Amino acid sequence: MAPSHDPRTHGFLPRRLPAPHLSGAWTDLDALAASAAAAPSREEARFLVENAARSGELTLLRRRVARLPQHRARAAAMRVAVVVAACGWTDLDPLAPVSRRAAHEEFLGLWAALAHRGDHQEFVALPTLSLLNWAPSRKPGRTVSVDQLARTESLVPIVRWSPKDQPLSRLDRLMLAGVRLEAHGIWMFRLAHSLAGRSPGDDSVAVALARLTRVQHALRRQLHLEERQMGPAPATGQQCAVLVALAEQGALEPPVLLTADAVLGMGGRMGGGSRHQLRRHLPDQHRAWLSALDRHSAGIHTLTHRRGPDADAYREAQESLVALRRTYAQLVRTATLASAGTSPRRHRALHAVN
CATH class of the missing domain: 1.20.1050 (Glutathione S-transferase Yfyf (Class Pi); Chain A, domain 2)
Known part of the structure:
Protein backbone atom coordinates (compact mmCIF):
# COMPACT_ATOMS: atom_id res chain seq x y z
CA MET A 1 0.00 0.00 0.00
CA ALA A 125 -22.67 2.79 5.34
CA LEU A 126 -21.34 4.10 8.62
CA PRO A 127 -17.80 4.73 7.26
CA THR A 128 -19.19 7.13 4.65
CA LEU A 129 -21.90 8.65 6.82
CA SER A 130 -19.42 9.23 9.65
CA LEU A 131 -15.84 9.55 8.45
CA LEU A 132 -16.72 12.04 5.69
CA ASN A 133 -19.32 13.98 7.70
CA TRP A 134 -17.42 15.88 10.39
CA ALA A 135 -15.48 19.07 10.93
CA PRO A 136 -13.67 20.68 13.87
CA SER A 137 -15.84 23.34 15.49
CA ARG A 138 -13.03 25.90 15.23
CA LYS A 139 -10.57 26.62 12.44
CA PRO A 140 -7.72 24.09 12.73
CA GLY A 141 -4.01 24.77 12.54
CA ARG A 142 -2.32 23.95 9.27
CA THR A 143 0.17 21.50 10.76
CA VAL A 144 -2.28 19.37 12.76
CA SER A 145 -2.99 15.93 11.28
CA VAL A 146 -6.50 14.74 10.56
CA ASP A 147 -6.44 12.03 13.24
CA GLN A 148 -5.08 14.47 15.84
CA LEU A 149 -7.83 16.96 15.00
CA ALA A 150 -10.47 14.27 15.46
CA ARG A 151 -8.95 13.28 18.82
CA THR A 152 -8.37 16.70 20.32
CA GLU A 153 -10.94 19.10 18.84
CA SER A 154 -14.64 19.47 19.46
CA LEU A 155 -16.38 18.07 16.38
CA VAL A 156 -19.57 19.06 14.57
CA PRO A 157 -21.42 17.21 11.79
CA ILE A 158 -21.41 18.68 8.28
CA VAL A 159 -24.88 17.30 7.52
CA ARG A 160 -26.99 17.22 10.67
CA TRP A 161 -29.69 14.64 11.30
CA SER A 162 -31.40 17.17 13.57
CA PRO A 163 -32.71 20.65 12.69
CA LYS A 164 -30.17 23.44 13.17
CA ASP A 165 -32.20 25.10 15.92
CA GLN A 166 -32.19 21.91 18.01
CA PRO A 167 -29.46 20.04 19.91
CA LEU A 168 -27.53 17.30 18.13
CA SER A 169 -29.55 14.09 17.93
CA ARG A 170 -28.41 10.67 19.09
CA LEU A 171 -27.76 9.74 15.47
CA ASP A 172 -25.53 12.81 15.04
CA ARG A 173 -23.65 11.88 18.20
CA LEU A 174 -23.25 8.25 17.11
CA MET A 175 -21.70 9.37 13.83
CA LEU A 176 -19.27 11.69 15.61
CA ALA A 177 -18.47 8.91 18.09
CA GLY A 178 -17.48 6.77 15.10
CA VAL A 179 -15.04 9.45 13.98
CA ARG A 180 -13.47 9.72 17.43
CA LEU A 181 -13.29 5.93 17.76
CA GLU A 182 -11.34 5.78 14.52
CA ALA A 183 -9.01 8.61 15.57
CA HIS A 184 -8.30 7.17 19.03
CA GLY A 185 -7.82 3.74 17.48
CA ILE A 186 -4.81 4.87 15.44
CA TRP A 187 -2.58 2.74 17.68
CA MET A 188 -4.69 -0.29 16.72
CA PHE A 189 -3.53 0.09 13.12
CA ARG A 190 0.10 0.50 14.15
CA LEU A 191 0.04 -2.53 16.45
CA ALA A 192 -1.76 -4.60 13.82
CA HIS A 193 0.99 -3.76 11.35
CA SER A 194 3.72 -4.62 13.87
CA LEU A 195 2.09 -8.01 14.58
CA ALA A 196 1.66 -8.91 10.89
CA GLY A 197 4.18 -11.52 9.84
CA ARG A 198 5.17 -12.45 13.40
CA SER A 199 5.17 -16.03 14.59
CA PRO A 200 4.58 -17.57 18.03
CA GLY A 201 7.79 -17.45 20.02
CA ASP A 202 8.83 -14.06 18.68
CA ASP A 203 9.79 -12.00 21.74
CA SER A 204 7.67 -9.03 20.58
CA VAL A 205 4.39 -10.90 20.12
CA ALA A 206 3.21 -11.01 23.76
CA VAL A 207 4.23 -7.37 24.30
CA ALA A 208 2.36 -6.17 21.18
CA LEU A 209 -0.74 -8.20 22.08
CA ALA A 210 -0.73 -6.75 25.62
CA ARG A 211 -0.55 -3.26 24.13
CA LEU A 212 -3.41 -4.13 21.78
CA THR A 213 -5.49 -5.16 24.79
CA ARG A 214 -4.73 -1.85 26.53
CA VAL A 215 -5.78 0.11 23.43
CA GLN A 216 -9.06 -1.82 23.28
CA HIS A 217 -9.69 -1.12 26.97
CA ALA A 218 -9.08 2.60 26.31
CA LEU A 219 -11.50 2.57 23.37
CA ARG A 220 -14.09 0.88 25.55
CA ARG A 221 -13.76 3.62 28.19
CA GLN A 222 -14.20 6.20 25.46
CA LEU A 223 -17.39 4.52 24.22
CA HIS A 224 -18.80 4.47 27.77
CA LEU A 225 -18.24 8.25 27.89
CA GLU A 226 -19.91 8.66 24.47
CA GLU A 227 -22.93 6.70 25.69
CA ARG A 228 -23.34 8.86 28.79
CA GLN A 229 -23.29 11.99 26.63
CA MET A 230 -25.69 10.46 24.11
CA GLY A 231 -28.37 9.47 26.61
CA PRO A 232 -29.96 12.94 27.08
CA ALA A 233 -29.84 13.74 23.33
CA PRO A 234 -33.12 13.81 21.36
CA ALA A 235 -34.06 11.06 18.91
CA THR A 236 -36.89 10.41 16.46
CA GLY A 237 -38.48 7.34 14.93
CA GLN A 238 -37.07 8.36 11.53
CA GLN A 239 -33.50 8.45 12.85
CA CYS A 240 -34.03 5.08 14.54
CA ALA A 241 -35.26 3.66 11.22
CA VAL A 242 -32.09 4.87 9.49
CA LEU A 243 -29.87 2.99 11.94
CA VAL A 244 -31.99 -0.16 11.83
CA ALA A 245 -31.81 -0.20 8.02
CA LEU A 246 -28.01 0.17 8.12
CA ALA A 247 -27.78 -2.62 10.72
CA GLU A 248 -29.84 -4.93 8.53
CA GLN A 249 -27.42 -4.29 5.66
CA GLY A 250 -24.34 -5.03 7.80
CA ALA A 251 -23.30 -1.41 7.30
CA LEU A 252 -22.52 -0.26 10.85
CA GLU A 253 -19.09 -1.84 11.28
CA PRO A 254 -16.40 0.64 12.43
CA PRO A 255 -13.19 0.08 10.41
CA VAL A 256 -11.06 0.02 13.57
CA LEU A 257 -12.98 -3.05 14.79
CA LEU A 258 -12.54 -4.71 11.40
CA THR A 259 -8.80 -4.20 11.86
CA ALA A 260 -8.81 -5.85 15.29
CA ASP A 261 -10.85 -8.73 13.83
CA ALA A 262 -8.29 -9.27 11.09
CA VAL A 263 -5.25 -9.38 13.36
CA LEU A 264 -6.97 -11.56 15.98
CA GLY A 265 -8.64 -13.88 13.46
CA MET A 266 -12.10 -13.60 14.98
CA GLY A 267 -14.24 -12.60 11.99
CA GLY A 268 -16.99 -10.00 12.03
CA ARG A 269 -19.59 -10.00 14.78
CA MET A 270 -21.84 -7.01 13.95
CA GLY A 271 -24.90 -8.84 12.62
CA GLY A 272 -22.90 -12.00 11.91
CA GLY A 273 -21.98 -11.06 8.32
CA SER A 274 -18.99 -12.45 6.46
CA ARG A 275 -15.77 -10.47 6.25
CA HIS A 276 -16.50 -9.67 2.60
CA GLN A 277 -19.95 -8.36 3.46
CA LEU A 278 -18.75 -6.24 6.38
CA ARG A 279 -15.88 -4.74 4.37
CA ARG A 280 -17.70 -4.11 1.11
CA HIS A 281 -18.47 -0.49 2.00
CA LEU A 282 -14.80 0.44 2.47
CA PRO A 283 -12.59 2.01 -0.21
CA ASP A 284 -10.64 -0.46 -2.36
CA GLN A 285 -7.26 0.29 -0.79
CA HIS A 286 -8.61 -0.16 2.74
CA ARG A 287 -10.16 -3.51 1.85
CA ALA A 288 -6.89 -4.58 0.25
CA TRP A 289 -4.98 -3.58 3.40
CA LEU A 290 -7.32 -5.65 5.57
CA SER A 291 -7.03 -8.66 3.24
CA ALA A 292 -3.24 -8.42 3.44
CA LEU A 293 -3.51 -8.19 7.22
CA ASP A 294 -5.59 -11.40 7.23
CA ARG A 295 -2.83 -13.22 5.37
CA HIS A 296 0.09 -11.79 7.31
CA SER A 297 -1.56 -12.53 10.67
CA ALA A 298 -1.88 -16.26 9.96
CA GLY A 299 0.99 -17.07 12.33
CA ILE A 300 -0.64 -15.09 15.15
CA HIS A 301 -3.93 -16.95 14.57
CA THR A 302 -2.27 -20.28 15.37
CA LEU A 303 -2.05 -19.13 18.99
CA THR A 304 -5.66 -20.28 19.32
CA HIS A 305 -4.36 -23.86 19.60
CA ARG A 306 -1.27 -23.18 21.71
CA ARG A 307 -0.31 -22.64 25.34
CA GLY A 308 2.12 -20.31 27.01
CA PRO A 309 2.55 -16.54 27.52
CA ASP A 310 1.93 -15.67 23.85
CA ALA A 311 -1.29 -17.70 23.78
CA ASP A 312 -2.45 -16.17 27.08
CA ALA A 313 -1.86 -12.65 25.72
CA TYR A 314 -3.68 -13.59 22.50
CA ARG A 315 -6.76 -14.86 24.33
CA GLU A 316 -6.79 -11.79 26.57
CA ALA A 317 -6.73 -9.57 23.46
CA GLN A 318 -9.63 -11.56 21.99
CA GLU A 319 -11.64 -11.21 25.20
CA SER A 320 -11.03 -7.47 25.27
CA LEU A 321 -12.25 -7.20 21.66
CA VAL A 322 -15.44 -9.08 22.55
CA ALA A 323 -16.02 -6.60 25.40
CA LEU A 324 -15.29 -3.66 23.09
CA ARG A 325 -17.79 -4.94 20.52
CA ARG A 326 -20.47 -5.31 23.17
CA THR A 327 -19.86 -1.77 24.34
CA TYR A 328 -20.13 -0.46 20.79
CA ALA A 329 -23.33 -2.48 20.25
CA GLN A 330 -24.77 -0.89 23.41
CA LEU A 331 -23.89 2.57 22.06
CA VAL A 332 -25.78 1.75 18.85
CA ARG A 333 -28.79 0.52 20.83
CA THR A 334 -28.81 3.72 22.87
CA ALA A 335 -28.74 5.75 19.66
CA THR A 336 -31.76 3.90 18.31
CA LEU A 337 -34.03 4.36 21.31
CA ALA A 338 -36.44 6.95 19.95
CA SER A 339 -38.52 8.98 22.38
CA ALA A 340 -41.64 7.07 21.42
CA GLY A 341 -40.02 3.72 22.06
CA THR A 342 -38.69 1.00 19.83
CA SER A 343 -40.88 -1.43 17.89
CA PRO A 344 -40.49 -5.22 18.21
CA ARG A 345 -39.01 -5.34 14.69
CA ARG A 346 -36.36 -2.82 15.70
CA HIS A 347 -35.58 -4.77 18.86
CA ARG A 348 -34.92 -7.87 16.75
CA ALA A 349 -32.73 -5.98 14.28
CA LEU A 350 -30.68 -4.37 17.02
CA HIS A 351 -30.31 -7.64 18.93
CA ALA A 352 -28.48 -8.99 15.87
CA VAL A 353 -25.92 -6.20 16.22
CA ASN A 354 -24.58 -7.68 19.48
Whole structure:
Protein backbone atom coordinates (compact mmCIF):
# COMPACT_ATOMS: atom_id res chain seq x y z
CA MET A 1 0.00 0.00 0.00
CA ALA A 2 1.26 3.45 -0.88
CA PRO A 3 2.46 5.49 2.12
CA SER A 4 -0.30 8.08 1.55
CA HIS A 5 -2.89 5.31 2.07
CA ASP A 6 -1.13 3.61 4.97
CA PRO A 7 -3.66 3.31 7.84
CA ARG A 8 -0.80 3.70 10.33
CA THR A 9 -0.71 7.36 9.31
CA HIS A 10 -4.29 8.36 10.10
CA GLY A 11 -6.35 5.17 10.33
CA PHE A 12 -9.20 4.99 7.84
CA LEU A 13 -10.00 8.67 8.24
CA PRO A 14 -9.74 10.75 5.05
CA ARG A 15 -6.29 12.12 4.29
CA ARG A 16 -7.66 15.67 4.39
CA LEU A 17 -10.54 17.28 6.24
CA PRO A 18 -13.94 16.51 4.66
CA ALA A 19 -15.37 19.35 2.56
CA PRO A 20 -17.86 21.27 4.74
CA HIS A 21 -19.54 22.89 1.72
CA LEU A 22 -19.94 22.12 -1.95
CA SER A 23 -19.73 24.87 -4.53
CA GLY A 24 -21.50 25.97 -7.69
CA ALA A 25 -24.48 23.86 -8.71
CA TRP A 26 -23.47 21.29 -6.08
CA THR A 27 -24.87 23.55 -3.35
CA ASP A 28 -28.23 22.08 -4.40
CA LEU A 29 -27.00 18.67 -3.21
CA ASP A 30 -25.87 20.23 0.07
CA ALA A 31 -29.38 21.60 0.58
CA LEU A 32 -31.07 18.34 -0.43
CA ALA A 33 -28.96 16.28 1.98
CA ALA A 34 -29.60 18.68 4.87
CA SER A 35 -33.35 18.71 4.22
CA ALA A 36 -33.61 14.94 3.78
CA ALA A 37 -31.64 14.24 6.98
CA ALA A 38 -33.94 16.51 9.02
CA ALA A 39 -37.13 15.21 7.36
CA PRO A 40 -39.63 13.74 9.83
CA SER A 41 -40.26 10.60 7.72
CA ARG A 42 -39.03 8.57 4.78
CA GLU A 43 -42.01 9.74 2.76
CA GLU A 44 -41.09 13.40 3.30
CA ALA A 45 -37.47 12.72 2.37
CA ARG A 46 -38.55 10.94 -0.82
CA PHE A 47 -40.84 13.85 -1.67
CA LEU A 48 -37.83 16.18 -1.50
CA VAL A 49 -35.92 13.94 -3.92
CA GLU A 50 -38.86 13.89 -6.33
CA ASN A 51 -39.00 17.69 -6.29
CA ALA A 52 -35.26 17.95 -6.96
CA ALA A 53 -35.60 15.49 -9.85
CA ARG A 54 -38.54 17.32 -11.42
CA SER A 55 -36.71 20.66 -11.23
CA GLY A 56 -33.78 19.25 -13.23
CA GLU A 57 -31.23 19.73 -10.44
CA LEU A 58 -30.22 16.07 -10.32
CA THR A 59 -29.82 15.77 -14.09
CA LEU A 60 -27.48 18.77 -14.09
CA LEU A 61 -25.40 17.33 -11.25
CA ARG A 62 -25.15 13.89 -12.85
CA ARG A 63 -23.65 15.47 -15.98
CA ARG A 64 -21.04 17.26 -13.86
CA VAL A 65 -19.83 14.29 -11.79
CA ALA A 66 -16.87 13.66 -14.11
CA ARG A 67 -15.55 17.20 -13.49
CA LEU A 68 -15.32 16.81 -9.73
CA PRO A 69 -11.88 16.45 -8.11
CA GLN A 70 -11.58 13.19 -6.20
CA HIS A 71 -12.02 14.70 -2.71
CA ARG A 72 -15.07 16.63 -3.91
CA ALA A 73 -16.52 13.47 -5.44
CA ARG A 74 -16.18 11.78 -2.03
CA ALA A 75 -17.90 14.78 -0.41
CA ALA A 76 -20.77 14.56 -2.88
CA ALA A 77 -21.02 10.79 -2.33
CA MET A 78 -21.41 11.39 1.41
CA ARG A 79 -24.36 13.72 0.72
CA VAL A 80 -25.96 11.13 -1.55
CA ALA A 81 -25.41 8.44 1.12
CA VAL A 82 -27.27 10.63 3.64
CA VAL A 83 -30.18 11.04 1.22
CA VAL A 84 -30.29 7.30 0.51
CA ALA A 85 -30.35 6.49 4.22
CA ALA A 86 -32.99 9.12 4.97
CA CYS A 87 -35.22 7.75 2.20
CA GLY A 88 -34.85 4.14 3.36
CA TRP A 89 -33.16 2.98 0.16
CA THR A 90 -30.13 1.33 1.76
CA ASP A 91 -31.00 -2.06 0.22
CA LEU A 92 -31.17 -0.69 -3.34
CA ASP A 93 -28.61 -1.11 -6.07
CA PRO A 94 -28.88 2.04 -8.21
CA LEU A 95 -28.18 0.00 -11.37
CA ALA A 96 -30.82 -2.67 -10.74
CA PRO A 97 -34.05 -2.30 -12.79
CA VAL A 98 -36.20 -2.90 -9.70
CA SER A 99 -34.71 0.26 -8.13
CA ARG A 100 -36.55 2.42 -10.67
CA ARG A 101 -39.83 1.49 -9.00
CA ALA A 102 -38.57 2.80 -5.64
CA ALA A 103 -36.50 5.86 -6.48
CA HIS A 104 -36.50 8.51 -9.20
CA GLU A 105 -34.32 7.54 -12.16
CA GLU A 106 -32.42 10.84 -12.13
CA PHE A 107 -31.41 10.33 -8.49
CA LEU A 108 -30.37 6.75 -9.26
CA GLY A 109 -28.25 8.11 -12.11
CA LEU A 110 -26.46 10.56 -9.82
CA TRP A 111 -25.94 7.82 -7.22
CA ALA A 112 -24.50 5.41 -9.80
CA ALA A 113 -22.25 8.09 -11.34
CA LEU A 114 -20.72 8.97 -7.97
CA ALA A 115 -20.24 5.28 -7.14
CA HIS A 116 -18.43 4.85 -10.47
CA ARG A 117 -16.19 7.84 -9.72
CA GLY A 118 -15.29 6.61 -6.26
CA ASP A 119 -12.98 3.87 -5.08
CA HIS A 120 -15.79 2.01 -3.34
CA GLN A 121 -19.10 1.14 -4.94
CA GLU A 122 -21.30 0.54 -1.88
CA PHE A 123 -20.72 3.70 0.10
CA VAL A 124 -24.05 3.90 1.97
CA ALA A 125 -22.67 2.79 5.34
CA LEU A 126 -21.34 4.10 8.62
CA PRO A 127 -17.80 4.73 7.26
CA THR A 128 -19.19 7.13 4.65
CA LEU A 129 -21.90 8.65 6.82
CA SER A 130 -19.42 9.23 9.65
CA LEU A 131 -15.84 9.55 8.45
CA LEU A 132 -16.72 12.04 5.69
CA ASN A 133 -19.32 13.98 7.70
CA TRP A 134 -17.42 15.88 10.39
CA ALA A 135 -15.48 19.07 10.93
CA PRO A 136 -13.67 20.68 13.87
CA SER A 137 -15.84 23.34 15.49
CA ARG A 138 -13.03 25.90 15.23
CA LYS A 139 -10.57 26.62 12.44
CA PRO A 140 -7.72 24.09 12.73
CA GLY A 141 -4.01 24.77 12.54
CA ARG A 142 -2.32 23.95 9.27
CA THR A 143 0.17 21.50 10.76
CA VAL A 144 -2.28 19.37 12.76
CA SER A 145 -2.99 15.93 11.28
CA VAL A 146 -6.50 14.74 10.56
CA ASP A 147 -6.44 12.03 13.24
CA GLN A 148 -5.08 14.47 15.84
CA LEU A 149 -7.83 16.96 15.00
CA ALA A 150 -10.47 14.27 15.46
CA ARG A 151 -8.95 13.28 18.82
CA THR A 152 -8.37 16.70 20.32
CA GLU A 153 -10.94 19.10 18.84
CA SER A 154 -14.64 19.47 19.46
CA LEU A 155 -16.38 18.07 16.38
CA VAL A 156 -19.57 19.06 14.57
CA PRO A 157 -21.42 17.21 11.79
CA ILE A 158 -21.41 18.68 8.28
CA VAL A 159 -24.88 17.30 7.52
CA ARG A 160 -26.99 17.22 10.67
CA TRP A 161 -29.69 14.64 11.30
CA SER A 162 -31.40 17.17 13.57
CA PRO A 163 -32.71 20.65 12.69
CA LYS A 164 -30.17 23.44 13.17
CA ASP A 165 -32.20 25.10 15.92
CA GLN A 166 -32.19 21.91 18.01
CA PRO A 167 -29.46 20.04 19.91
CA LEU A 168 -27.53 17.30 18.13
CA SER A 169 -29.55 14.09 17.93
CA ARG A 170 -28.41 10.67 19.09
CA LEU A 171 -27.76 9.74 15.47
CA ASP A 172 -25.53 12.81 15.04
CA ARG A 173 -23.65 11.88 18.20
CA LEU A 174 -23.25 8.25 17.11
CA MET A 175 -21.70 9.37 13.83
CA LEU A 176 -19.27 11.69 15.61
CA ALA A 177 -18.47 8.91 18.09
CA GLY A 178 -17.48 6.77 15.10
CA VAL A 179 -15.04 9.45 13.98
CA ARG A 180 -13.47 9.72 17.43
CA LEU A 181 -13.29 5.93 17.76
CA GLU A 182 -11.34 5.78 14.52
CA ALA A 183 -9.01 8.61 15.57
CA HIS A 184 -8.30 7.17 19.03
CA GLY A 185 -7.82 3.74 17.48
CA ILE A 186 -4.81 4.87 15.44
CA TRP A 187 -2.58 2.74 17.68
CA MET A 188 -4.69 -0.29 16.72
CA PHE A 189 -3.53 0.09 13.12
CA ARG A 190 0.10 0.50 14.15
CA LEU A 191 0.04 -2.53 16.45
CA ALA A 192 -1.76 -4.60 13.82
CA HIS A 193 0.99 -3.76 11.35
CA SER A 194 3.72 -4.62 13.87
CA LEU A 195 2.09 -8.01 14.58
CA ALA A 196 1.66 -8.91 10.89
CA GLY A 197 4.18 -11.52 9.84
CA ARG A 198 5.17 -12.45 13.40
CA SER A 199 5.17 -16.03 14.59
CA PRO A 200 4.58 -17.57 18.03
CA GLY A 201 7.79 -17.45 20.02
CA ASP A 202 8.83 -14.06 18.68
CA ASP A 203 9.79 -12.00 21.74
CA SER A 204 7.67 -9.03 20.58
CA VAL A 205 4.39 -10.90 20.12
CA ALA A 206 3.21 -11.01 23.76
CA VAL A 207 4.23 -7.37 24.30
CA ALA A 208 2.36 -6.17 21.18
CA LEU A 209 -0.74 -8.20 22.08
CA ALA A 210 -0.73 -6.75 25.62
CA ARG A 211 -0.55 -3.26 24.13
CA LEU A 212 -3.41 -4.13 21.78
CA THR A 213 -5.49 -5.16 24.79
CA ARG A 214 -4.73 -1.85 26.53
CA VAL A 215 -5.78 0.11 23.43
CA GLN A 216 -9.06 -1.82 23.28
CA HIS A 217 -9.69 -1.12 26.97
CA ALA A 218 -9.08 2.60 26.31
CA LEU A 219 -11.50 2.57 23.37
CA ARG A 220 -14.09 0.88 25.55
CA ARG A 221 -13.76 3.62 28.19
CA GLN A 222 -14.20 6.20 25.46
CA LEU A 223 -17.39 4.52 24.22
CA HIS A 224 -18.80 4.47 27.77
CA LEU A 225 -18.24 8.25 27.89
CA GLU A 226 -19.91 8.66 24.47
CA GLU A 227 -22.93 6.70 25.69
CA ARG A 228 -23.34 8.86 28.79
CA GLN A 229 -23.29 11.99 26.63
CA MET A 230 -25.69 10.46 24.11
CA GLY A 231 -28.37 9.47 26.61
CA PRO A 232 -29.96 12.94 27.08
CA ALA A 233 -29.84 13.74 23.33
CA PRO A 234 -33.12 13.81 21.36
CA ALA A 235 -34.06 11.06 18.91
CA THR A 236 -36.89 10.41 16.46
CA GLY A 237 -38.48 7.34 14.93
CA GLN A 238 -37.07 8.36 11.53
CA GLN A 239 -33.50 8.45 12.85
CA CYS A 240 -34.03 5.08 14.54
CA ALA A 241 -35.26 3.66 11.22
CA VAL A 242 -32.09 4.87 9.49
CA LEU A 243 -29.87 2.99 11.94
CA VAL A 244 -31.99 -0.16 11.83
CA ALA A 245 -31.81 -0.20 8.02
CA LEU A 246 -28.01 0.17 8.12
CA ALA A 247 -27.78 -2.62 10.72
CA GLU A 248 -29.84 -4.93 8.53
CA GLN A 249 -27.42 -4.29 5.66
CA GLY A 250 -24.34 -5.03 7.80
CA ALA A 251 -23.30 -1.41 7.30
CA LEU A 252 -22.52 -0.26 10.85
CA GLU A 253 -19.09 -1.84 11.28
CA PRO A 254 -16.40 0.64 12.43
CA PRO A 255 -13.19 0.08 10.41
CA VAL A 256 -11.06 0.02 13.57
CA LEU A 257 -12.98 -3.05 14.79
CA LEU A 258 -12.54 -4.71 11.40
CA THR A 259 -8.80 -4.20 11.86
CA ALA A 260 -8.81 -5.85 15.29
CA ASP A 261 -10.85 -8.73 13.83
CA ALA A 262 -8.29 -9.27 11.09
CA VAL A 263 -5.25 -9.38 13.36
CA LEU A 264 -6.97 -11.56 15.98
CA GLY A 265 -8.64 -13.88 13.46
CA MET A 266 -12.10 -13.60 14.98
CA GLY A 267 -14.24 -12.60 11.99
CA GLY A 268 -16.99 -10.00 12.03
CA ARG A 269 -19.59 -10.00 14.78
CA MET A 270 -21.84 -7.01 13.95
CA GLY A 271 -24.90 -8.84 12.62
CA GLY A 272 -22.90 -12.00 11.91
CA GLY A 273 -21.98 -11.06 8.32
CA SER A 274 -18.99 -12.45 6.46
CA ARG A 275 -15.77 -10.47 6.25
CA HIS A 276 -16.50 -9.67 2.60
CA GLN A 277 -19.95 -8.36 3.46
CA LEU A 278 -18.75 -6.24 6.38
CA ARG A 279 -15.88 -4.74 4.37
CA ARG A 280 -17.70 -4.11 1.11
CA HIS A 281 -18.47 -0.49 2.00
CA LEU A 282 -14.80 0.44 2.47
CA PRO A 283 -12.59 2.01 -0.21
CA ASP A 284 -10.64 -0.46 -2.36
CA GLN A 285 -7.26 0.29 -0.79
CA HIS A 286 -8.61 -0.16 2.74
CA ARG A 287 -10.16 -3.51 1.85
CA ALA A 288 -6.89 -4.58 0.25
CA TRP A 289 -4.98 -3.58 3.40
CA LEU A 290 -7.32 -5.65 5.57
CA SER A 291 -7.03 -8.66 3.24
CA ALA A 292 -3.24 -8.42 3.44
CA LEU A 293 -3.51 -8.19 7.22
CA ASP A 294 -5.59 -11.40 7.23
CA ARG A 295 -2.83 -13.22 5.37
CA HIS A 296 0.09 -11.79 7.31
CA SER A 297 -1.56 -12.53 10.67
CA ALA A 298 -1.88 -16.26 9.96
CA GLY A 299 0.99 -17.07 12.33
CA ILE A 300 -0.64 -15.09 15.15
CA HIS A 301 -3.93 -16.95 14.57
CA THR A 302 -2.27 -20.28 15.37
CA LEU A 303 -2.05 -19.13 18.99
CA THR A 304 -5.66 -20.28 19.32
CA HIS A 305 -4.36 -23.86 19.60
CA ARG A 306 -1.27 -23.18 21.71
CA ARG A 307 -0.31 -22.64 25.34
CA GLY A 308 2.12 -20.31 27.01
CA PRO A 309 2.55 -16.54 27.52
CA ASP A 310 1.93 -15.67 23.85
CA ALA A 311 -1.29 -17.70 23.78
CA ASP A 312 -2.45 -16.17 27.08
CA ALA A 313 -1.86 -12.65 25.72
CA TYR A 314 -3.68 -13.59 22.50
CA ARG A 315 -6.76 -14.86 24.33
CA GLU A 316 -6.79 -11.79 26.57
CA ALA A 317 -6.73 -9.57 23.46
CA GLN A 318 -9.63 -11.56 21.99
CA GLU A 319 -11.64 -11.21 25.20
CA SER A 320 -11.03 -7.47 25.27
CA LEU A 321 -12.25 -7.20 21.66
CA VAL A 322 -15.44 -9.08 22.55
CA ALA A 323 -16.02 -6.60 25.40
CA LEU A 324 -15.29 -3.66 23.09
CA ARG A 325 -17.79 -4.94 20.52
CA ARG A 326 -20.47 -5.31 23.17
CA THR A 327 -19.86 -1.77 24.34
CA TYR A 328 -20.13 -0.46 20.79
CA ALA A 329 -23.33 -2.48 20.25
CA GLN A 330 -24.77 -0.89 23.41
CA LEU A 331 -23.89 2.57 22.06
CA VAL A 332 -25.78 1.75 18.85
CA ARG A 333 -28.79 0.52 20.83
CA THR A 334 -28.81 3.72 22.87
CA ALA A 335 -28.74 5.75 19.66
CA THR A 336 -31.76 3.90 18.31
CA LEU A 337 -34.03 4.36 21.31
CA ALA A 338 -36.44 6.95 19.95
CA SER A 339 -38.52 8.98 22.38
CA ALA A 340 -41.64 7.07 21.42
CA GLY A 341 -40.02 3.72 22.06
CA THR A 342 -38.69 1.00 19.83
CA SER A 343 -40.88 -1.43 17.89
CA PRO A 344 -40.49 -5.22 18.21
CA ARG A 345 -39.01 -5.34 14.69
CA ARG A 346 -36.36 -2.82 15.70
CA HIS A 347 -35.58 -4.77 18.86
CA ARG A 348 -34.92 -7.87 16.75
CA ALA A 349 -32.73 -5.98 14.28
CA LEU A 350 -30.68 -4.37 17.02
CA HIS A 351 -30.31 -7.64 18.93
CA ALA A 352 -28.48 -8.99 15.87
CA VAL A 353 -25.92 -6.20 16.22
CA ASN A 354 -24.58 -7.68 19.48
